[in-house]
Each structure stands twice: as C-alpha cells, then as structure tokens.
Amino acid sequence: MNYSVSEENYIKSIYHLQQQTDTVTTNSLANELHTKPASVTDMLKKLQTKKLVEYEKYRGFKLNATGNKLALNIVRRHRLWEFFLVNKLGFEWDKVHAIAEELEHVSSAELIKRLDSFLNFPQTDPHGDPIPDTNGKMAVIKQLSLAEIAVKKNVVVSSVGNQSPEMLEMLKHYNIAIGTILKVNRHFDFDGSV
Amino acid sequence: MNYSVSEENYIKSIYHLQQQTDTVTTNSLANELHTKPASVTDMLKKLQTKKLVEYEKYRGFKLNATGNKLALNIVRRHRLWEFFLVNKLGFEWDKVHAIAEELEHVSSAELIKRLDSFLNFPQTDPHGDPIPDTNGKMAVIKQLSLAEIAVKKNVVVSSVGNQSPEMLEMLKHYNIAIGTILKVNRHFDFDGSV
DNA sequence: ATCTTTTTTTAGATTTGTCTAAATTTTAAT
DNA sequence: ATTAAAATTTAGACAAATCTAAAAAAAGAT
Numbered sequence: 001m002n003y004s005v006s007e008e009n010y011i012k013s014i015y016h017l018q019q020q021t022d023t024v025t026t027n028s029l030a031n032e033l034h035t036k037p038a039s040v041t042d043m044l045k046k047l048q049t050k051k052l053v054e055y056e057k058y059r060g061f062k063l064n065a066t067g068n069k070l071a072l073n074i075v076r077r078h079r080l081w082e083f084f085l086v087n088k089l090g091f092e093w094d095k096v097h098a099i100a101e102e103l104e105h106v107s108s109a110e111l112i113k114r115l116d117s118f119l120n121f122p123q124t125d126p127h128g129d130p131i132p133d134t135n136g137k138m139a140v141i142k143q144l145s146l147a148e149i150a151v152k153k154n155v156v157v158s159s160v161g162n163q164s165p166e167m168l169e170m171l172k173h174y175n176i177a178i179g180t181i182l183k184v185n186r187h188f189d190f191d192g193s194v
Numbered sequence: 195m196n197y198s199v200s201e202e203n204y205i206k207s208i209y210h211l212q213q214q215t216d217t218v219t220t221n222s223l224a225n226e227l228h229t230k231p232a233s234v235t236d237m238l239k240k241l242q243t244k245k246l247v248e249y250e251k252y253r254g255f256k257l258n259a260t261g262n263k264l265a266l267n268i269v270r271r272h273r274l275w276e277f278f279l280v281n282k283l284g285f286e287w288d289k290v291h292a293i294a295e296e297l298e299h300v301s302s303a304e305l306i307k308r309l310d311s312f313l314n315f316p317q318t319d320p321h322g323d324p325i326p327d328t329n330g331k332m333a334v335i336k337q338l339s340l341a342e343i344a345v346k347k348n349v350v351v352s353s354v355g356n357q358s359p360e361m362l363e364m365l366k367h368y369n370i371a372i373g374t375i376l377k378v379n380r381h382f383d384f385d386g387s388v
Numbered sequence: 389a390t391c392t393t394t395t396t397t398t399a400g401a402t403t404t405g406t407c408t409a410a411a412t413t414t415t416a417a418t
Numbered sequence: 419a420t421t422a423a424a425a426t427t428t429a430g431a432c433a434a435a436t437c438t439a440a441a442a443a444a445a446g447a448t
Contacts, residue, residue: 006435026396039436041397046434058396058443089308102300108293114283200405220426233406235427240404252413252426 001050005105008074009033010043011052014063015071023060072136078104079125079132080115086126087119093126195244199299202268203227204237205246208257209265217254266330272298273319273326274309280320281313287320 003011013032017024026044030037048055052067063071081103085096113134116122123139124130130138197205207226211218220238224231242249246261257265275297279290307328310316317333318324324332 004434027394035435036437037396038398038438042435085305089305089312091304091308099300099302099305102302103297106293106296106300108296110285110289111279111283111293114285118283198404221424229405230407231426232408232428236405 002107003070006043007047007050007052008070008105010040010047011063011067011071012074012078014053014061015068015075018062023062025060069136072132072138074104076132076134076136077106077112079129080112080119080122082125082127083119083122083131084115087122096126196301197244197264200237201241201244201246202264202299204234204241205257205261205265206268206272208247208255209262209269212256217256219254263330266326266332268298270326270328270330271300271306273323274306274313274316276319276321277313277316277325278309281316290320 010029010033013029014024017028017032026037026040030040033040044053044055044061047053047067048061052064052070053061054064055061078100081100082093082096085091085099086093091099122131130140132138204223204227207223208218211222211226215222220231220234224234227234238247238249238255241247241261242255246258246264247255248258249255272294275294276287276290279285279293280287285293316325324334326332
C-alpha cells in the first residue's frame with residue numbers, strides 16, 4: 001500500500017501519543033498535529049476503512065498491528081535521515097527535525113535500505129532514540145527521567161524526551177547534548193524542577 | 195516564496211521543454227506531465243499570477259527570469275540528489291530518476307548547501323548533465339549527438355539525451371554508460387539509425 | 389440524578405489540483 | 419477566403435484535506 005503524506009503524519013503522531021497513553025483522544029491528536037478536532041475525526045474514518053487503526057466513535061482510537069508496523073517504518077525513516085543529516089552533512093542535532101520530517105515521506109524501500117547500509121546500520125538517532133529495524137524491532141535502552149535520578153549521582157544523557165524548539169534551545173543554553181554527563185544536585189518539590 | 199510540488203513540477207517541465215523550443219505549448223506540457231491540456235491551462239494561470247511565466251492565451255508560454263531561476267534551482271536539487279544516490283548509496287545510474295524526483299522537492303536551502311559540500315561540489319550528475327550552481331550558472335559541456343559523429347572516430351559518452359526507461363534499458367543491453375568509448379561504424383540513411 | 393461543561397462528531401463550505409465535455413480560437417487545406 | 423481539423427480554453431464537477439458552526443455524546447459537579 002501507498003499512503004499520503006497526511007496519512008503518514010497522522011499514523012506517526014498516533015504512534016507517539018500511544019507511548020504515553022494506550023488509546024489516543026481526538027483533541028490530543030488535533031493538538032499534536034496543529035489541526036482541528038473535526039479534521040481528526042474525518043481522517044480517522046479514512047484510516048479505519050484502510051484498516052490501520054481501531055476506532056470507535058467517542059471512544060478514542062489506537063493503531064492496530066498494521067498501523068503499528070507502518071508507524072515504526074516511518075519512525076525508522078525519520079531517524080535514519082536525522083542520523084544522516086547530523087553525521088554526514090554536519091547539521092547540529094537540534095536543527096534536523098523539520099528536514100527529516102520531509103525526507104521521511106520519500107517512499108522508496110530501496111532508498112532506506114541503502115541509506116541504512118551507507119550509515120553503517122546505526123542503532124540510535126542523534127537524539128539518542130533507537131532506530132527500529134526493517135521489522136519494526138528496536139533496541140530497548142534503559143533510561144531514567146531526570147525526576148527519577150538520585151541526587152548527586154553522575155548519569156549520561158542518552159535521549160531527549162521533549163523535542164520542542166524551546167526545550168532544545170534551553171538544553172543548548174546549558175550546553176547539554178547526548179553523551180553529556182550530568183549530576184542532579186537537588187529536587188525542588190514545590191514545582192518539580194531539578 | 196514557497197511552491198507546491200505540483201507547481202515545481204510544472205516549472206521544471208517547462209524548463210526542459212524550453213531547451214528544445216523557445217515557447218512551450220499546452221499540449222506538449224500536458225504530454226510531458228502526463229496530465230490533460232485543461233489542467234495545464236488552469237495551472238498556467240496560477241503560475242502567471244505568481245509571476246513565474248509569461249503567458250498569453252492561445253499563444254504558448256515561457257519562463258520569465260524568476261521562473262528560470264527557480265527551474266535551475268530545482269534542476270540543481272535533482273542532480274545533486276542523483277549524484278548522491280549513485281556515488282554514495284551505490285544505486286545504478288538508470289534507477290535514480292524517480293527517487294530524485296521526490297527528493298528534489300524537499301525545501302531546505304541549507305540542506306542542499308550542505309549536500310553539495312558533502313559531495314565535494316560535483317559539476318555533473320551521473321547522466322553527465324551539468325549541475326547548476328546556486329546562481330543557476332552551469333558549465334556548458336561540448337557535446338555532439340550520435341548523428342553528428344563522424345564514422346570510425348572514437349568518442350566518449352558524456353550524457354544521455356533521452357532518458358525514457360526504454361532508452362535506458364537499451365543502453366544497458368549494449369553495456370553503454372557515461373564514459374564508455376564508442377565508435378560509430380556507419381549511418382543508415384533510410385531510418386537514421388547508427 | 390440532573391445539569392453544566394467538555395469532548396467529539398456531523399453538516400456544509402473551502403482550497404488545490406485534477407478531470408470531462410463543450411465552446412472558442414488558431415492553423416492548415418482546399 | 420472558406421472550411422475542416424487541431425489546439426486551447428472555459429464551465430462545471432470531483433477527490434483530498436482542511437475548516438467553522440452546530441449538534442450529539444460523554445464526563446464532571448453538585
């Protein structure tokens with residue numbers, strides 16, 4: 001099957017939201033895609049007839065096995081391109097997201113296969129996130145969030161959960177990148193900052 | 195300005211057709227783009243209001259300076275990606291056209307700048323066609339067509355004018371590629387074959 | 389348990405790029 | 419110079435993806 005850019009973006013966003021909650025709501029997806037709830041409902045009917053999601057009116061939705069496989073494939077393409085942009089073209093790791101978002105929709109399996117080989121089969125992208133293999137399997141990397149880190153222990157930054165421009169800007173300001181060694185000095189309970 | 199994939203394809207096709215005839219006709223463009231004459235007329239009105247073409251009803255059309263610059267930019271993107279696909283990813287030179295056709299629409303000037311540098315500023319693509327620089331200038335390469343080649347003289351194949359799948363298939367069958375040394379044994383006047 | 393608020397869906401409209409069929413203009417032929 | 423043929427444009431329709439406004443359903447509050 002061949003999917004439109006729009007369909008792929010929906011599938012990818014549903015996938016990402018499912019990392020946090022099993023079933024995804026219309027509003028949260030609309031928010032993620034900077035679109036309106038009505039548009040989400042429309043597209044979801046389409047994805048349902050294409051048998052990529054399980055969807056029951058007013059009940060939220062989730063990817064089925066086919067949708068999940070497709071999502072992992074899109075994620076794979078995205079992360080391989082990010083790796084390419086940073087490690088071959090010399091982009092900074094916080095500048096590649098938008099470009100990879102366009103490249104990921106170029107639909108040639110042969111292209112991705114060769115790109116993967118050219119890059120020497122990388123396991124993680126420049127943000128530290130694992131790259132799914134052709135079958136959608138990816139290495140699970142033991143990760144703790146900052147809130148879970150014990151005070152005064154050294155840890156290595158391996159990925160950045162929130163990739164909003166503001167967050168990336170902030171990390172850059174503090175000179176924090178993948179591989180940086182961090183020490184959490186104290187937790188501030190009243191607002192959760194560290 | 196930012197242009198749609200469709201607009202870019204029209205501009206590119208008009209550019210290619212202008213290599214042969216100064217002003218392009220509705221039918222020839224429809225044919226080139228595998229679309230209908232009515233669609234061409236519609237799009238041309240749009241390109242006219244966007245000030246990319248000179249167009250007079252029933253009189254054909256041509257790119258203006260802005261349109262020409264855009265076309266050369268698209269050609270540049272296309273040929274750089276073709277070079278990448280062949281020289282970095284190891285594609286065969288007759289398999290890259292369709293993929294480059296998708297990659298060329300990824301709209302990041304920074305991406306193309308870095309790609310160019312990563313590829314070491316190539317002058318020609320894998321088909322031997324020159325790659326325009328950022329300003330749209332490209333090396334003019336002295337070329338003769340097969341019909342113009344004197345009998346029994348050795349020449350080097352530098353580009354392939356007709357890139358239809360049939361032509362590429364035929365060249366492959368005879369083992370002819372860029373750089374191949376050829377000798378024209380005789381001309382057959384009755385059908386022009388060599 | 390009822391009422392209010394929030395979420396989701398429906399109905400109908402819009403934009404982009406395309407199409408078919410009909411009308412118009414140009415070109416070619418006599 | 420007419421007329422026939424070919425090319426081009428217009429008119430009106432359609433599919434994809436979106437939107438706004440209104441209706442319907444679900445969730446939360448008292």
